[in-house]
Amino acid sequence: MIYDCTDSLHKKFLFNREVKRILFVPYALHDRDSFTKTARDKLKTLGYEVDSVHETPDPVDAVRKAEGTFIGGGNTFRLLKALYDKKLVTEIRKTVLEDGISYMGSSAGTNVSTISINTTNDMPIVYPPTFAAIGLVPFNINPHYLDPDPSSKHMGEMREQRIIQYHEEPDTPCVLGLREARLFQRGKQTTEYEPGSDLSFLLTDAQ
Amino acid sequence: MIYDCTDSLHKKFLFNREVKRILFVPYALHDRDSFTKTARDKLKTLGYEVDSVHETPDPVDAVRKAEGTFIGGGNTFRLLKALYDKKLVTEIRKTVLEDGISYMGSSAGTNVSTISINTTNDMPIVYPPTFAAIGLVPFNINPHYLDPDPSSKHMGEMREQRIIQYHEEPDTPCVLGLREARLFQRGKQTTEYEPGSDLSFLLTDAQ
Incomplete structure (x- = not known):
């Protein structure tokens, strides 16, 4: 485990x-x-x-x-x-x-x-x-995942944008943003999971 | 230039x-x-x-x-x-x-x-x-340098702490945090420079 x-x-x-x-x-x-x-x-x-x-x-x-x-x-x-x-x-x-x-x-x-x-x-x-x-x-994790902050004056890329840039690269696995849990899959809609959700499907179906 | x-x-x-x-x-x-x-x-x-x-x-x-x-x-x-x-x-x-x-x-x-x-x-x-x-x-730069935010709930390392971690490694050059300008030198006090400051000494004395 x-x-x-x-x-x-x-x-x-x-x-x-x-x-x-x-x-x-x-x-x-x-x-x-x-x-x-x-x-x-x-x-x-x-x-x-x-x-x-x-x-x-x-x-x-x-x-x-x-x-x-x-x-x-x-x-x-x-x-x-x-x-x-x-x-x-x-x-x-x-x-x-x-x-x-x-x-x-x-x-x-x-x-x-x-x-x-x-x-x-x-x-x-x-x-x-x-x-x-x-x-x-069989997937990647982004710990301390933070949502984009529209009020931020920071000029660098936000977390979500960085993960999207990762998925612009070929053959990249899905990324689990660990706030509670936000799943990024290359070419698919980003999905939000509540605390306690069963994410065991990632172990076999993480592309 | x-x-x-x-x-x-x-x-x-x-x-x-x-x-x-x-x-x-x-x-x-x-x-x-x-x-x-x-x-x-x-x-x-x-x-x-x-x-x-x-x-x-x-x-x-x-x-x-x-x-x-x-x-x-x-x-x-x-x-x-x-x-x-x-x-x-x-x-x-x-x-x-x-x-x-x-x-x-x-x-x-x-x-x-x-x-x-x-x-x-x-x-x-x-x-x-x-x-x-x-x-x-002959030095490194950290663009979009941000000061630590005491109110942040973010659990990851702050920018300043990350640069200090870099300087825990041996033989690391000084780092210029480009907000306006904040200079980190391994083993020396961190220094603040106002906009317009002459930083040309970094070109010859950047260790």
């Missing part, structure tokens, strides 16, 4: 399996120690022990042995580059899709769980070897 | 040299014909003829022969990828830095004129071969 989290989804993550220890991935922020402490303190109150992948001598082995993996938010480019540098992209995909290990991502951690990071909102502060990501789901 | 334009700088572009014809680069938007028509109609009212690089059989040759080059705004990733695909990055750098040809960029066209596109606000809808850009100036 794959979750985009902020609060109560932590609990679902727990209930899904007999997860007692979570492998935390702090690569999206510069200060990995501080980020790990924050995550560890919070998850402890929810009953989990936390190992951080940056504290282990062998990150690939840590992923292979993890009961559950949680990738925290921050900068998506920095995160994806580190995941490739540590050779974790394929490993995480395998543990989730083949072994059924739980995965939870927050913001940047959600972006890297999709087909690609092409629809992140983040600044490209480092250059990853590709924008292709872990690919746990 | 290099200009970030929106309005009156068009005129400076003209006054700088005996420029009668401008080479327009519409790669940042999907509909290049429509974008060219908009630019052509506007620049005609200012007294210029416009050739668009996408209408020429040999873009490299068009850049070599241009009296002045204007790169329009849109998506910075799409623009930079197209500039590399057409082998124009080095050519434009040469014409400006060695031959003194005028360059004008708007938004994405400003980003690609700097060291790298690492501080663009745009969505990474395509994957360019590198984030290194034309490098007409």
